Amino acid sequence: MNEITCKLQREAERIASKHPLPKFYTRFKAPLAVAKRLFYNHPGVVRLRAIAEPEYNEALGHGVFHSARVSIDCAALVHIETNGNRMEPSAVERLMVIGIYAGVLHDICRDEQNHAQCGAEKAQRLLCDFSLSPEEIVCVSDAIRNHEAFASSTSSGRQWAQLVSDCLYDADKFRWGADTFTHMLWHMMDYQSISPGELIEKFPWGMSGAASIIETFRTATGRQFGPEIVENGLEIGKEIYRYLLEHFRES
Numbered sequence: 001m002n003e004i005t006c007k008l009q010r011e012a013e014r015i016a017s018k019h020p021l022p023k024f025y026t027r028f029k030a031p032l033a034v035a036k037r038l039f040y041n042h043p044g045v046v047r048l049r050a051i052a053e054p055e056y057n058e059a060l061g062h063g064v065f066h067s068a069r070v071s072i073d074c075a076a077l078v079h080i081e082t083n084g085n086r087m088e089p090s091a092v093e094r095l096m097v098i099g100i101y102a103g104v105l106h107d108i109c110r111d112e113q114n115h116a117q118c119g120a121e122k123a124q125r126l127l128c129d130f131s132l133s134p135e136e137i138v139c140v141s142d143a144i145r146n147h148e149a150f151a152s153s154t155s156s157g158r159q160w161a162q163l164v165s166d167c168l169y170d171a172d173k174f175r176w177g178a179d180t181f182t183h184m185l186w187h188m189m190d191y192q193s194i195s196p197g198e199l200i201e202k203f204p205w206g207m208s209g210a211a212s213i214i215e216t217f218r219t220a221t222g223r224q225f226g227p228e229i230v231e232n233g234l235e236i237g238k239e240i241y242r243y244l245l246e247h248f249r250e251s
């Protein structure tokens with residue numbers, strides 16, 4: 001990453017640190033802690049991450065950081081959404097792990113033309129070698145196929161599989177909040193060699209795209225807490241835009 005982009009990312013992190021954490025991250029600390037434990041310690045997840053992470057394209061901003069955030073939020077959403085379903089704790093944990101598998105693999109084909117479809121097919125091949133039932137593999141694959149924003153999605157036959165699919169989608173779209181401005185934007189800017197001046201031009205268009213994701217959340221928890229996550233990101237974005245105008249308008 002070049003010096004200017006690095007400096008802009010540091011500034012974005014400084015701006016973001018002044019904003020309070022969205023309620024999803026303060027209210028659901030316990031499910032998030034369970035999800036983190038599974039993400040970092042579950043033997044199957046550790047093995048899958050070792051296979052998948054070297055294949056990520058970090059330059060696009062959809063690498064280790066992004067997939068970890070998606071996986072953990074996806075598993076936490078599964079935990080929250082199944083609360084009250086009278087499911088056995090072991091069954092909830094199993095579904096959380098399936099959600100993490102989906103999170104780890106969802107952007108593995110990020111630089112392909114149709115990355116959701118390509119990722120879904122690749123997940124099917126990779127997971128054959130893991131202790132998953134055929135239905136669980138289809139569940140991960142379908143969730144990945146359905147994770148793209150503003151694209152049509154197919155519904156899964158089983159309620160639990162639909163839940164994983166919806167949780168993956170929402171966890172991925174939670175990234176359209178602060179993560180866009182502290183992380184992804186700068187990787188994309190660097191990868192596409194966008195100058196600060198060009199970024200200023202594209203900024204309002206990007207902000208309106210981020211705002212429109214608010215209407216698309218799929219789980220009850222996503223619909224309740226997702227808008228605040230995205231709006232928090234938009235507030236950070238507005239400050240970064242002002243900073244860019246102040247320092248780079250001439251360029």
Ligand SMILES: [Fe+2]
Binds near residue numbers: 106
């Ligand atoms: Fe994606």
Ligand SMILES: [Fe+2]
Binds near residue numbers: 066070107172
């Ligand atoms: Fe993603």
